[in-house]
Structures are given as C-alpha cells and as structure tokens.
Amino acid sequence: MEIGQKVKIYRLRDRVSKGIVDKLGKVGIIKDFKMTDGSGVGALVQFEDRSATWFFEDELKPVE
Numbered sequence: 001m002e003i004g005q006k007v008k009i010y011r012l013r014d015r016v017s018k019g020i021v022d023k024l025g026k027v028g029i030i031k032d033f034k035m036t037d038g039s040g041v042g043a044l045v046q047f048e049d050r051s052a053t054w055f056f057e058d059e060l061k062p063v064e
Helices: none
Strands: 006-009 027-035 042-048 052-056 061-064
Touching: 027 052, 042 061
Parallel strands: none
Antiparallel strands: 006 027, 006 061, 027 042, 042 052
C-alpha cells in the first residue's frame, strides 16, 4: 500500500464508535502511515466527507 492509493475498509479489529463502524465497506484514500503498537503499521484513510481515521493495515483492501 502507498500514499494516494484507494482502499476499502473491510473489517474492524476492535470495538469502535458508531462513526467508525459506519466507514465499514466505504472507500477512502491513504493519506499517511504510522507505526502502531510496535506490531504493525497503521494507515490514515480520508473519506469523501473529508473525515479521516487510522486503520490497521490488515483492515484495508486495495481498490482496483
């Protein structure tokens, strides 16, 4: 995955707010990356409504 790539949110690892649950199945664009709890990489995904949220890399699937 790379910055600027379109991705789809296909699963959520943890319990999260309804606002984030509503992003499940939506397509967004990767804007940045960050190290998570030492066991992986997270991606900041921005959506059409201009909201942005961090997701674990294994919660995302590339959009063709």
